[in-house]
Every structure is written in structure tokens, then in C-alpha cells.
Amino acid sequence: MPTAPFRALSAAALLAAGCLVQPAAAQPAAPSTPARAGQAPRTGTDASPLNLPAAAASGAAVTASLAGGPPLNLQQLTDAVILNNPGLLSAQRSRNTAAAAISSASAFPNPRLEYSAGNQSARQVGGVGGSLTTYGISQTIENPWLREARIDAARSGERASGFQVGVARNELVAQVRLRAYDLLLRQAEAAAAAEAASLLEQVNTRVRARVDSGESPRYELIKADAETINARSLQQTALLQAQQAGLTLNRLAAGALPPQWSLDAQLSDAPPVQPDLMLLRESMLARNPELQVLRAEVDRARSQLDLAEAGRLPHVELKLSQSREPDIKQNMLGVTVQIPLFDRRSGPIAEAGSELERARGRLDGRQAELEQQLQSAERALEMSRLRVQALSQGAVRDAEAALRVADAAWRFGERGILDVLDAQRVLRSVRADLLTARFQVQAARTELDFLSGRWADEMTALPSAALQRGGLQ
Known part of the structure; x- marks a missing residue:
């Protein structure tokens, strides 16, 4: 199967991840300067730093709300699809x-029976008249090379059909894995x-307190409200996309x-x-079903x-017949052979040769x-792993630290x-990039398994008892 589904789904994931980031260019937060001597932070709602654990708890609550129903692992999900697709x-x-x-190709031609009956009348004096009957049986003896070639062609077609099942299974399992990670x-x-x-x-609450007290202009509240509304809209969009993937x-x-599963x-x-x-x-050369x-x-x-080449040689037809006249009984044995004089089968031979060259090509x-x-999938896997490592060990931590610094400087x-809003936007962008990179790791690994034909001849169907334990029935 061509890998267009992999690339299309990966592109969709990149586009969806990009939608989670504000379209405006994010400006990195400038490092905060220490508080001047004798300066104290403001008191009130805006004096406390951002509560990152509380925000993380909000994300965990959304994850828990999506985990309703019986849990299924990847193997159980794959087996359910294989059994019912x-x-x-x-x-x-x-x-x-x-x-x-x-x-059909191995069947022998049937014999043919002949029977005819009539009357014989004497036209001269002294002639013999009476009934006439003729019995006959004929059997075609096929060219053995023609018969063998026809059976071999049918067997090759049966093998191709079996490998087509492997192609369908390999594509289906790869698609299930990719959709599951999506x-x-x-x-x-x-x-x-x-x-x-x-x-x-949290920022919106503190900005509103400052605006109400007259410490900040109203446009800051408008900006914070817009950012909050946009974040909630993106959350609802992501939830709908998760439901669509399910x-x-x-x-x-x-x-x-x-109806409900996780x-x-x-x-x-x-x-x-x-x-x-x-x-x-x-492994790909030996097992790839395509x-x-x-x-x-x-x-x-x-x-x-x-x-087509064996078709040049004629068939042989044997015929045995018996004719009975009023005064004569005749037994005859005949052989019929078709002479390839005019049709040398040059057209069918040329067509079959051209088809063979096309199949080889x-x-x-x-x-x-x-x-x-x-090679492309292997390099994509390596690049995605390096990207995940760089984002998880460096960029995300730096973005979180920049948000804390910007929040402290604002307070x-x-x-x-x-x-502060720019720092939050940068953090959202980096986290979205990390999620996309992790998905790309799984997608590249799935593509490698697909290309190597890992699931082509692997029956992963579970018995019904196992499916019941998994909550599928």
C-alpha cells in the first residue's frame, strides 16, 4: 500500500497542533530584572505566583473525563478490528x-456421446430395407503442457489472492495503530x-483586579479575556477531534x-x-505483502x-463409433487432430510476453x-526521537521557567x-510541538513495521473469551 495515509494523517496532526498555538508570532519573554531595593510585590490577588500544579490538575481532569468505559490496550483494539472489519x-x-x-483449471474435459437413428428403404428390387442406428463416444486428450500451464496460472492467482489478504491485514493493523495514536x-x-x-x-482574575483598582488599563483585560476565550475554544475543538478519532x-x-471505551x-x-x-x-524483501x-x-x-506457447500444439480427440444397418454392422475408431497451419498463436504469445515484462517492471x-x-521512515524516526529529546529536556523547561520569570516581573x-501572555503562548507552542513530535515517533515506527510486513501473516485475533474479558462483548 502506498504510504499516503501515513503522510496525510501526519500532516493533519501537524495542522491540528499548529491550531493550538496563537497565530500571532510569539515573542520570547525578556528576562526579569531583580526587584529594586526596597520594592515589595503588590498585595492582593495579583501578588501570588501562577499556580502551575492547579493548571496541571485541570488538564488531568480532562484526561480522566475522556477515560470512561472499559480500558482496551492496542492489541485488544487491533484484534477487535481484525475480527469485524x-x-x-x-x-x-x-x-x-x-x-x-x-x-476449474484442473478439471478434465467431459466425454461426448452421440446417437442417431433412421430408416433405410430399398430403391431396387431385392434391396434390403430397415432401421439404422449409430452410437458414438469421443474424448478430448488435452495437451499436457497446456494443461500444466493453465493450472500453474491458477495457482499463482490463488497465491496472489492470499497475499492480498496479507496486504489488507497489514494496512488495516497499521491504520488502527496510527488512528489509535492520533x-x-x-x-x-x-x-x-x-x-x-x-x-x-488565573491571569485574567488578577488582571481584572488591577483594572478594577485602576492600576492597569482596560485593554489588558480585553487582551486577557480574548486569550482565555481562545484557549477554551481550542480545548473544545480538541475534545471534538478526540471523539471523532474514536x-x-x-x-x-x-x-x-x-459505546464507551478508553x-x-x-x-x-x-x-x-x-x-x-x-x-x-x-525483512521487507522477504515479508512485505505487496x-x-x-x-x-x-x-x-x-x-x-x-x-499461449503451448496453445500451438493441437489437441487430440479420440472417437469410437458403431453403426448398425439392416445387414451390416460397422465399428470405427477415429482420431481428430487440429493442424496449426494458419493460426500460429503469435498474437496471444506477444500479449502474454508483454504482460510478463510489465509485471516484472x-x-x-x-x-x-x-x-x-x-530509508525515509527510518530517518524520520531518528529525527523525531531527537526532537522529542530536545523539546522534553530543554525547550519545555525553558518555556516554563520563562513563564515564571515573566509572571514574577509582572507582579x-x-x-x-x-x-506574561507571550510567555504562555510560547509555552503552549512548545508543548504542542512536543506532542506532535511524540506522535511522529509513533507514526514513523508504525510505518517501519508496515513496510517490513510485520502484520501481513500474523493472525492477532483473540478468542471470544478474551474479547469478553476486554469488554468488547
Whole structure:
């Protein structure tokens, strides 16, 4: 399968993460200067620093509200989709059709029976008259090379159909994994938006107190109100996107998931250790179902060429008949052979040869594309890991520290409210980038597993008892 779904979903995640950031360019908060000697912070509501733990608790409450219903891990979710997805079930049934084609190709031609009856009248004096009957049976003896080539073509088609089931399963599992991580991304974005809105409400309360006391102009309150409204709107948008992601997963499972369920996984779950690129390439060449389908198509095209070439040799038809006249009984054995004098099967042979070359070209081209996609996914995984490490260990901490400094400077009168809002905007932007980077790590790892054909021949269906324990029934 082409990796367009991966790239499209990754682009959507980047766009949604960008929507969580204020469109205006964020200006980094200037470092605060220490309070001048003898200067004391203002008293009242605006004297206390921002309560970051309370804001984090607000985000945790949103996460808890999304975790209703029985918990399902990734394996249980995947198994439920595999058992109920209509597309995969249809691909599995198509394999039965291809298996029946082998029986059709292996069938022998039926014999033919002939019977005729009539009357014989004497036209001369002394002639013999009476009834006439003729019995006959004929059997076509197929060219063995033609028959073998036809059966080989049907078997190649059956193998291609089986590999198509692997393609459908591999694509489906990869899509489930990607959609599951997209659900986790939306839930994390909703929690981050709730935390940002809680911080903005704290700022809004203190700005309102200053405006009411006449210490600050009213435009600061208008700006704080606008930021708070925007944060709440982004939170609602993220919640709706999380619900939509859950509905998409339920659609893949044909509605077999419970009405309320939660995903027992984390966006920050560390994927398995990154394997060597050469090992991934060997696994891809050996197990990728797309390549296996194309190889089966090459084998079928080769069998079709053999079938066309064997068509030059004629069939042999044996015929045994008996004719009974009033005074004579005749037994005859005949052989019928078609001579390839005018039709040398040059047209079908040329068509089959061209189809074989086209199948080989598709195989070579797709193999080269998959090798490039494998290298691209491996590099994307490494870059995403480095980005997560840089953001989680440096940028997020610096943004949080900058917010504390800007808040302290504002409380001591060294900076304005706009500096605090800018610092909060920078923090939201960095956290959104961190969430997107974590999603990209999971998406790149999923793409590597997809390209290597990890789920092509892996039946992950759980028995019904296990599904009941997981809360699916």
C-alpha cells in the first residue's frame, strides 16, 4: 500500500497542533530584572505566583473525563478490528474464489456421446430395407503442457489472492495503530488546552483586579479575556477531534467496539528499540505483502506465456463409433487432430510476453520505491526521537521557567501583562510541538513495521473469551 495515509494523517496532526498555538508570532519573554531595593510585590490577588500544579490538575481532569468505559490496550483494539472489519473479511472470502479457480483449471474435459437413428428403404428390387442406428463416444486428450500451464496460472492467482489478504491485514493493523495514536494525540491536546486555559483564567482574575483598582488599563483585560476565550475554544475543538478519532476506530471495527471505551496506552510510550536498517530491508524483501503479490503476478504472467506457447500444439480427440444397418454392422475408431497451419498463436504469445515484462517492471519499480520509503521512515524516526529529546529536556523547561520569570516581573511591576501572555503562548507552542513530535515517533515506527510486513501473516485475533474479558462483548 502506498504510504499516503501515513503522510496525510501526519500532516493533519501537524495542522491540528499548529491550531493550538496563537497565530500571532510569539515573542520570547525578556528576562526579569531583580526587584529594586526596597520594592515589595503588590498585595492582593495579583501578588501570588501562577499556580502551575492547579493548571496541571485541570488538564488531568480532562484526561480522566475522556477515560470512561472499559480500558482496551492496542492489541485488544487491533484484534477487535481484525475480527469485524468488512474489508478484511471480503479479502479473505476472495481467496476462496481464487482457490476454486484451481479446481476449474484442473478439471478434465467431459466425454461426448452421440446417437442417431433412421430408416433405410430399398430403391431396387431385392434391396434390403430397415432401421439404422449409430452410437458414438469421443474424448478430448488435452495437451499436457497446456494443461500444466493453465493450472500453474491458477495457482499463482490463488497465491496472489492470499497475499492480498496479507496486504489488507497489514494496512488495516497499521491504520488502527496510527488512528489509535492520533486519538491519544487529540486527548493530550485537549488536556494541554485545558491546562493553558486554567493558567489564563488565573491571569485574567488578577488582571481584572488591577483594572478594577485602576492600576492597569482596560485593554489588558480585553487582551486577557480574548486569550482565555481562545484557549477554551481550542480545548473544545480538541475534545471534538478526540471523539471523532474514536468514532473512526469504531468504524474500522464495524461498530463492534463498546459505546464507551478508553485506550490503555500513552503517546509517550517508548517504541521498541530501532532495528538495523539492513535487517529491516531484508525483512521487507522477504515479508512485505505487496512484493509477494507482485511476485505472484510475475509467476502468473509467466504461466500465461507458457499457456499461449503451448496453445500451438493441437489437441487430440479420440472417437469410437458403431453403426448398425439392416445387414451390416460397422465399428470405427477415429482420431481428430487440429493442424496449426494458419493460426500460429503469435498474437496471444506477444500479449502474454508483454504482460510478463510489465509485471516484472512493476515488481522492480515497487521494490525500489519501498526501499526509499524505508530509508525515509527510518530517518524520520531518528529525527523525531531527537526532537522529542530536545523539546522534553530543554525547550519545555525553558518555556516554563520563562513563564515564571515573566509572571514574577509582572507582579513586581517590571513587565506588562503582554509579556506574561507571550510567555504562555510560547509555552503552549512548545508543548504542542512536543506532542506532535511524540506522535511522529509513533507514526514513523508504525510505518517501519508496515513496510517490513510485520502484520501481513500474523493472525492477532483473540478468542471470544478474551474479547469478553476486554469488554468488547
